[in-house]
Amino acid sequence: MEQTLEALRGIILKSIPTVCLLLLLHFYLKAMLFRPLEKVLKQREELTEGARRIAEASLAAAERKAQEFEAKLAEARARVYKEQEETRRQWLEDQSAQIAQSRAAFEGHMKEARYAIAEEAAAARQTLLASSEELADQIATAVLGRRASGRVD
Numbered sequence: 001m002e003q004t005l006e007a008l009r010g011i012i013l014k015s016i017p018t019v020c021l022l023l024l025l026h027f028y029l030k031a032m033l034f035r036p037l038e039k040v041l042k043q044r045e046e047l048t049e050g051a052r053r054i055a056e057a058s059l060a061a062a063e064r065k066a067q068e069f070e071a072k073l074a075e076a077r078a079r080v081y082k083e084q085e086e087t088r089r090q091w092l093e094d095q096s097a098q099i100a101q102s103r104a105a106f107e108g109h110m111k112e113a114r115y116a117i118a119e120e121a122a123a124a125r126q127t128l129l130a131s132s133e134e135l136a137d138q139i140a141t142a143v144l145g146r147r148a149s150g151r152v153d
Helices: 002-152
Strands: none
Touching: none
């Protein structure tokens, strides 16, 4: 067993420089490679996270602007519809007024025409009455004149 311990001690003594070199290599790599690499990775993660936050903020701003646009578009549509309805209502009122004017003018012409026809009918009656009296006189004269002539014969 003593020999084993002596051999182990010899191996350990011989391995001390290797272990020291490994420890030195470990600290050297940690200082020269892994810390800068961690630093670069951390900066990259911060930049990525910052870009993600900026993208999310931009997306939120774009959504707000889209909602504002939609609201303004709806408002503009409502105004256009209101103006169209007002124009249509005004057009209907104008049309109704024109129809009422035309109807009143037509009724006025109809009254004038009826009055003119009534005057013509009254004048025609007067003319017929006057000519019927003359005609009746002529007929009476002709009938009586024939009878008088017939008696003489």
